[in-house]
Amino acid sequence: MASLGRLVVVKLTNAVVTLFVALFLISLIFSVFAQSTLKSRADEEAMMACRQMERLYTNPEEYEEACQALREQLYARYGLYDSVLERTIKLMKMNLKMDFGKARERYLGGTYDIKEQLIIALKNTIILFTTAQVIVSIIGILLGFAMARRPGSLLDRSLSLIAMITYSLPMWWVGLLMILIFSFYIPIFPAEAKEVYSAAAQVRSQFLNSFPYASMSGLSGLEIVKAALHNMKTSITMTLSVVRVWMYYMALPLMTVVLVAFGGWAYIARNLVISTLQEDFVITARAKGLPERRVLYGHVLRTASPPIVTYLALGLVGSFGGAIITETVFGWPGMGLLYWQAIQGSDTALVVAITYVSVLLFVTVILILDFLYVLLDPRVRL
Known part of the structure; x- marks a missing residue:
């Protein structure tokens, strides 16, 4: 048992150390190479915001000052004023907490949230x-x-x-x-x-329109059992139909x-x-x-x-x-x-x-x- 306990401790320690070192290297590499990308992104957002508020300023000097202040705020938000080590540590903390932030595009699921x-x-x-x-x-x-x-x-x-x-x-x-x-x-x-998601959603919609779920409000005992059986049959049949769609595309x-x-x-x-x-x-x-x-x-x-x-x-x-x-x-x-x-x-x-x-x-x-x-x-x- 002592050898088994020692094995568990050694393996867990090795896994934690390996994960920490890998995470540090990943964060360091991307912190170094992502600076130019983040700077371009901040400049793009600042330029678009400045165009929107251009009509609010009649004095060109005040307009330039406002744009510069906005650009500095974006630089600070993206951590462009931090050192490489500070950005690396910050990125490591975010990843350890599974706080990945927002993506630039809604690639999947119609959401900007990276975790989703x-x-x-x-x-x-x-x-x-x-x-x-x-x-x-x-x-x-x-x-x-x-x-x-x-x-x-x-x-x-x-x-x-x-x-x-x-x-x-x-x-x-x-x-x-x-x-x-x-x-x-x-x-x-x-x-x-x-198109598998849209096809599966279409199948669900068509199925529910043809065989909607039965409401159980105001029903007697036997009618509740019949409605429950109907809903169960509907769910099983709809699930099988969706599985067939997934298998067709897969x-x-x-x-x-x-x-x-x-x-x-x-x-x-x-x-x-x-x-x-x-x-x-x-x-x-x-x-x-x-x-x-x-x-x-x-x-x-x-x-x-x-x-x-x-x-x-x-x-x-x-x-x-x-x-x-x-x-x-x-x-x-x-x-x-x-x-x-x-x-x-x-x-x-x-x-x-x-x-x-x-x-x-x-x-x-x-x-x-x-x-x-x-x-x-x-x-x-x-």
Whole structure:
């Protein structure tokens, strides 16, 4: 127990230190490179405000003084008079409190609040890439085990070739090819997924107009039960309709991610299982007459699980950050597309927030992964 407690303290300390150092570097870099952007933004706001109040002054000198005072106020608000270290510390405090401020544009959700935009983007990215990662891992592990059981067979050689081909293809190129085939030549799926919210809202509106919720005011006991059942049926049917809309818009990017990634997963699982099958404990288990299925899934999978879990966890946390090019190609409203829009709009505050959230998620998943190692392999705590 002492070794386990020491392990927990060490891992937590490492995670906190890593997060603090990463946050300091992020804040320092953006504090240095964002000064010119913030100065341009302050000058632009000052110029627009000065144009609006020009008619209020007849004396040119008073007008210039008012504009200069306004410009100085904006410089002070954006921290342009502070030193690099002061701006860095201020930015670190804001990020630690999850106070990201306002974005320059309403990129997602019709709001300027960065935190709300991040929540929407992160939810969409998790819906797409986490679903794809789970599908890819299941297919990859099953195919990898099948390949490892018969190394050198036709199945093994064929799937290995397919894995090398698919994993070497750029995902954005495959995405463009999928759009060309399934959106233009065979128009089954939409070319862009950015309309998913408006389509889902339209489905809800049409459904509620056709099957509105029943009011329960002034009803008797039996009528209340009937109304409640009607409302429950309406909610379930409407939810299923909205899910179908999301699946329709998500199908093309989901198929692209699975097509590109499943081969690499299968090949990695194959190599891990083949190396584990050479271990002495596997030979001993087979010599005892244990069924091959029990040897594979009871002994080999348990031993090979730490690297598999590592690959899965890193894939998941990498998916949380989104894929800039992939999401931009499909117009999927996730973290990658939001990152790209923030870079295009020189929105420093939003870029800092996305970067910090990505680092925070990465450090958190690595910390959870360290504790999972203890459960999968008790020797780690020693």
